[in-house]
Amino acid sequence: MPTSGVTAPHSRWAIPAFAAALIALLLLTAFTTHVSTDMSVFLPRAADPMQRLFSEELRSGAASRTVLIGLRADDRDSAAAASDSLATELRDQPQFASVINGSEELPDDVRDFLMRYRYLFSRHWTPDTFSEPGLRDALDEQVQNLRSVLAPMFKQTLAADPTGEFWSILQSWLPPSGPEKYNGVWISQDEHTALLVVQLSASSLNLDAQQQGLEFISNVAAKISATDKVQLRMSGPPVFATASRAEIATEITLLSTAATIVVMLMLWRVYGSFRLMLLGAVPLLTGAVVGTLSVSALFGGVHGVALAFGTTILGIAIDYPIHLFSHANSEENTEDTMRRLWPVMLLGCATTVIGYSAMFFSGFDGLSQIGVFAAAGLIAAALTTRFALPMMMRDSRPAATPWPPSNALQRALSALAPDSGTMKQRIAAGIAAAILVVGLVVPFPWWNDDIQRLSTITPEQRETEGELRAALGAPSVRFFVAVRAPTEQLALEDSEAAMERLDALVNTKALGGYDAAARQVPSFRNQLGRQRLLPEAMDVATVMDRIVGDFPFRRDAFEPFIADINASRLLVPAHIDDFPRGTLKLRLQSLLRPIDDDWIALIPLHEPLDAERIATEIGKLNRPTIQLLDLQSVASTMLYDYRVRAIAVVAAGWIVLWLALAIVLHSVKTATISTLPAALAIALTMSILHITGTALSLFHCVALLLVAGLALDYALFFFRPGTDTAERERSLRAIVICAITTAAVFALLSLSSVPVLRMMGTTVTLGVILAFAATLGLARYARGAL
Amino acid sequence: MKSKTFVSARHRCNGALLAVTLACVLASGKVMATEDGTRAITVNDILGALSTVPERRDCFVESRQSALLKEPLKSEGTLEFRSPSYLEKRTLTPELEYFVADKESVTIKNTKFPKARQLKLTSYPPLEALIIAFRATLAGDVAAMEKYFEASIQGTAAQWKLVLLPKAKLKKLLVRVEVAGTGATVREFTVHESGGDISTTEIVSCRPPA
Numbered sequence A: 001m002p003t004s005g006v007t008a009p010h011s012r013w014a015i016p017a018f019a020a021a022l023i024a025l026l027l028l029t030a031f032t033t034h035v036s037t038d039m040s041v042f043l044p045r046a047a048d049p050m051q052r053l054f055s056e057e058l059r060s061g062a063a064s065r066t067v068l069i070g071l072r073a074d075d076r077d078s079a080a081a082a083s084d085s086l087a088t089e090l091r092d093q094p095q096f097a098s099v100i101n102g103s104e105e106l107p108d109d110v111r112d113f114l115m116r117y118r119y120l121f122s123r124h125w126t127p128d129t130f131s132e133p134g135l136r137d138a139l140d141e142q143v144q145n146l147r148s149v150l151a152p153m154f155k156q157t158l159a160a161d162p163t164g165e166f167w168s169i170l171q172s173w174l175p176p177s178g179p180e181k182y183n184g185v186w187i188s189q190d191e192h193t194a195l196l197v198v199q200l201s202a203s204s205l206n207l208d209a210q211q212q213g214l215e216f217i218s219n220v221a222a223k224i225s226a227t228d229k230v231q232l233r234m235s236g237p238p239v240f241a242t243a244s245r246a247e248i249a250t251e252i253t254l255l256s257t258a259a260t261i262v263v264m265l266m267l268w269r270v271y272g273s274f275r276l277m278l279l280g281a282v283p284l285l286t287g288a289v290v291g292t293l294s295v296s297a298l299f300g301g302v303h304g305v306a307l308a309f310g311t312t313i314l315g316i317a318i319d320y321p322i323h324l325f326s327h328a329n330s331e332e333n334t335e336d337t338m339r340r341l342w343p344v345m346l347l348g349c350a351t352t353v354i355g356y357s358a359m360f361f362s363g364f365d366g367l368s369q370i371g372v373f374a375a376a377g378l379i380a381a382a383l384t385t386r387f388a389l390p391m392m393m394r395d396s397r398p399a400a401t402p403w404p405p406s407n408a409l410q411r412a413l414s415a416l417a418p419d420s421g422t423m424k425q426r427i428a429a430g431i432a433a434a435i436l437v438v439g440l441v442v443p444f445p446w447w448n449d450d451i452q453r454l455s456t457i458t459p460e461q462r463e464t465e466g467e468l469r470a471a472l473g474a475p476s477v478r479f480f481v482a483v484r485a486p487t488e489q490l491a492l493e494d495s496e497a498a499m500e501r502l503d504a505l506v507n508t509k510a511l512g513g514y515d516a517a518a519r520q521v522p523s524f525r526n527q528l529g530r531q532r533l534l535p536e537a538m539d540v541a542t543v544m545d546r547i548v549g550d551f552p553f554r555r556d557a558f559e560p561f562i563a564d565i566n567a568s569r570l571l572v573p574a575h576i577d578d579f580p581r582g583t584l585k586l587r588l589q590s591l592l593r594p595i596d597d598d599w600i601a602l603i604p605l606h607e608p609l610d611a612e613r614i615a616t617e618i619g620k621l622n623r624p625t626i627q628l629l630d631l632q633s634v635a636s637t638m639l640y641d642y643r644v645r646a647i648a649v650v651a652a653g654w655i656v657l658w659l660a661l662a663i664v665l666h667s668v669k670t671a672t673i674s675t676l677p678a679a680l681a682i683a684l685t686m687s688i689l690h691i692t693g694t695a696l697s698l699f700h701c702v703a704l705l706l707v708a709g710l711a712l713d714y715a716l717f718f719f720r721p722g723t724d725t726a727e728r729e730r731s732l733r734a735i736v737i738c739a740i741t742t743a744a745v746f747a748l749l750s751l752s753s754v755p756v757l758r759m760m761g762t763t764v765t766l767g768v769i770l771a772f773a774a775t776l777g778l779a780r781y782a783r784g785a786l
Numbered sequence B: 001m002k003s004k005t006f007v008s009a010r011h012r013c014n015g016a017l018l019a020v021t022l023a024c025v026l027a028s029g030k031v032m033a034t035e036d037g038t039r040a041i042t043v044n045d046i047l048g049a050l051s052t053v054p055e056r057r058d059c060f061v062e063s064r065q066s067a068l069l070k071e072p073l074k075s076e077g078t079l080e081f082r083s084p085s086y087l088e089k090r091t092l093t094p095e096l097e098y099f100v101a102d103k104e105s106v107t108i109k110n111t112k113f114p115k116a117r118q119l120k121l122t123s124y125p126p127l128e129a130l131i132i133a134f135r136a137t138l139a140g141d142v143a144a145m146e147k148y149f150e151a152s153i154q155g156t157a158a159q160w161k162l163v164l165l166p167k168a169k170l171k172k173l174l175v176r177v178e179v180a181g182t183g184a185t186v187r188e189f190t191v192h193e194s195g196g197d198i199s200t201t202e203i204v205s206c207r208p209p210a
Helices: A004-032 A049-060 A076-091 A108-116 A132-147 A151-158 A165-173 A207-227 A237-271 A274-299 A304-327 A334-360 A365-393 A406-416 A423-441 A459-472 A488-507 A524-533 A537-548 A559-570 A583-591 A611-619 A631-665 A668-691 A698-718 A725-749 A755-785 B002-035 B043-050 B125-139 B142-148 B168-172
Strands: A066-073 A096-100 A180-182 A185-187 A193-200 A230-235 A479-485 A511-514 A592-595 A598-609 A626-630 B055-065 B073-082 B086-093 B097-102 B105-109 B117-120 B149-156 B159-166 B174-182 B185-193 B198-204
Touching (some): A049 A592, A049 A631, A066 A076, A066 A207, A076 A096, A076 A180, A076 A185, A076 A193, A076 A207, A132 A537, A132 B073, A151 B125, A151 B185, A193 A207, A193 A459, A207 A230, A207 A237, A230 A237, A237 A274, A237 A304, A237 A725, A237 A755, A274 A304, A274 A365, A304 A334, A304 A365, A304 A725, A304 A755, A334 A365, A365 A698, A406 A725, A406 A755, A423 A668, A423 A755, A479 A488, A479 A611, A488 A524, A488 A592, A488 A598, A537 A559, A583 A592, A583 A598, A598 A611, A611 A626, A626 A631, A631 A698, A668 A698, A668 A755, A698 A725, A698 A755, A725 A755, B043 B125, B043 B142, B073 B125, B086 B125, B125 B159, B125 B185, B142 B149, B159 B168, B168 B174
Antiparallel strands (some): A066 A193, A066 A230, A180 A185, A185 A193, A479 A598, A592 A598, B055 B073, B055 B198, B073 B086, B097 B105, B149 B159, B159 B174, B185 B198
16 A cells, blocks of 8 residues: 555544534534425425415415314313313413314404494395385294293394394304304313314414424313313314424434444445444435535525435435445555546436436425435535545455455356346346336326325324314315405405305205305495495384384384484495404405405305315306315326426436436447436336336435436446456446445335335335346446447 | 193193192291291202102293383293203293203294204303203202302292392393292292393293183
8 A cells, every 4th residue: 555655644634624524514404404394395386376375375374273172071061161271271372373162252343343234244134124014024023032032132132133134144154063062162062072273373384383382282281181181182284294293303313323224234244344334424424414504505494304305315325435435446545446436426426416406496395405405415425425535544445355245246247248148138128028018008097196195194183183173163174165356356246156156055955154255244346235225214214113013112112223224324335454353353364365466265165065066056157266176186286287397307307417428428329328227217117116006296206316316326337438357346346235225225214104205215115126127237238338 | 722732731730739739838847947037048948849849830921021112022831841951831822932941952943943943052051041040940950050140049938039140141141030939839930131121931820711
């Protein structure tokens, strides 16, 4: 080792300096990185306003802040008492925007508001209501009401509202299938579970705050349970989001620790050197730190899923030190070995980085983050391998008896020679062809863009959600009627048109019910129309004078009624802003809001609902701006749009890459043959997944991109021209070890309970095995070309 | 049809009468004690006496006075009670109405709801409170009464007046409920509503129509 004396002074300082820098960066990363888990970043930036609305709804809408709570106790008295205690305690906290447990009464200001505008709001009265027969009927009914058990309640509005408009408005507001009450609070059908709906102040963008809110609820429930045993059940988007964040974090830690141990042990076994084993981790660590910092710098934080994906993708950076270690030999200086390998390594790295850069331009924040993380991390890992590792290795070499043993590799190499066309290879080619053909023939759907597949919601969580939602009579989270119009008033008017149709559906039981802003505050046009239909107060007074004597009422009993008719004729129609402040107004504002230059009115629907009939009925309006919206299909359309675009971008990326290779290698043929294993590996992986009934998703595309990068790397190293037998053995050893480590790491990942990670794990494990096989299988043609 | 109901009602009344008389005799012992100055009657004494009657079937005459009405609004019918929680009120004049509160379910049938409407009592606290004022008194059920009212008693066992003051939110609707009775017999319910309206339900034994 003649040159070791020269490198030694460098390395003496290099190692501590590098280690210190790395530790500093690690600390920086750990303390400054904000990890988010808002799944909506995995939705494309929406093109159309409906999609935008949907993304916004997911990100910060009322739904994303709503927690459904069930308090189960042995008997209903304890359950109701617990509900009261919990609600009282939560209502004092600013972190809860609203706490509803059924005990709420209509606030006095809302009551007064509705009383004032009742003739402009109520859809109950017609001009006939104020005719003599109409008023006679009304008074008849009021006499009956006064005789009934409920007289004390009816009596309150009787003098001012004999035709019952106020009651009819209230009636229309009642949730169609709300829960029963016990002791004034909501209770489930079996009377063991008190029900509450809590809105957190924090949106899903601030998951830490949401988690604090949920923990607060748990603590209060635990405190209540100490004296009166109750069991708390919670559901809703905040619960899912925080649970999935915790799960992803745990799994990343667990799996990456396991993967690190497996890879390290493998390196130790293969190279028989403790020092090399440790050094193998250095490029990875550098890459992870640089990747995280780059994403943080660009996006202001890292998404948990992007971190998980990025780290797993970065796992392939272990290939760089493997190449270096495998090619190091006693005949040359480590620095020289590295210099020799560098062009190929750089080419492999550059092409992979090009692939991941395509993701950066995806218009999909989550994927952009993965792309940036992987690209920056891989570059950092390659540069670390190039400039830091040789110094750190000094004269460390793999053990004299490396694994796999030389004779095995030499046997394999001779079997791969162009002139050794064996039966085995023909069979392999035949099997590959058969897989491709069967893949094309099998009639399973190729793609599935259902976003639900990405979610980490467990079946138990989903069940709790379903039970609580049904018990509360909460509206469907999937179906809405959405109305889009250029102005707020037009949105209300169109809502009113839709409501007529929906009312018909409610009457025929095709729909449980609906909520609409236009029901709480109708459009100006509607209010003015009703106002014009109101009779003159004098005329009503004349009729009342004539008929009141036939009833047991005093002659002057209905003076407030006449006065209110008169006042209603002079009212300026109410605007949503006039609605008294409070929970009801917030709800109203969430149902009607501006988006871009338009206004959108959302009409949530209540189960049971017959989506097909609703769509038909809404379709009859013949207005494309009013439609039945199935959020699940909106999400799927978005994913579909993106997937198509992503594939186009990746395909374009590959053409660029192929061109780049052709230019660098000065040969179209070499470029083609080098990309062939990648193409074959992808085609085979897709076919096998397809044959086994796995519908592909966007995330399979990400995994396949990784497979393509690996295959290209193998091909570039193995097909390298101008190598002797000893070097070819070293290259083969390098890719064998690369393939085994990658397969091992991703096989571990396929054990994950997080669907995206599992999906990634299986796809890459399968892909890397096929990429390795394709590289070896095609080597004979490459040899001729190179 | 109408008269048949009354006849059968009278027969059952006779059965209940024995129990009522018995309760009266038992209660009168306590009256003596009170007059001796040894002990005043308590809510529990009266409710205890009332609770000994498992079934009642009587007629009622109801009258409502209100600022809105030029003359009291009257109605009549039958009232049936079975301990502890079945209360049936059939209004016969001036208009037919059938009202049953059985445990926690309420059924109403009248010209407005010809198809019998079912309600869950616990979901409508004001209605529940009004029903409880009647039902818990007749059943002598202290616990049920305490959910909505604070009860106090005046008078003697032979001539008592139970005063029910509503708790919390109910005060918006009700000022107080008074129940007057003799021994184990309830004679009259008077509901004083907020706004000055008074509704009186007089319990009378059923007589065949004149």
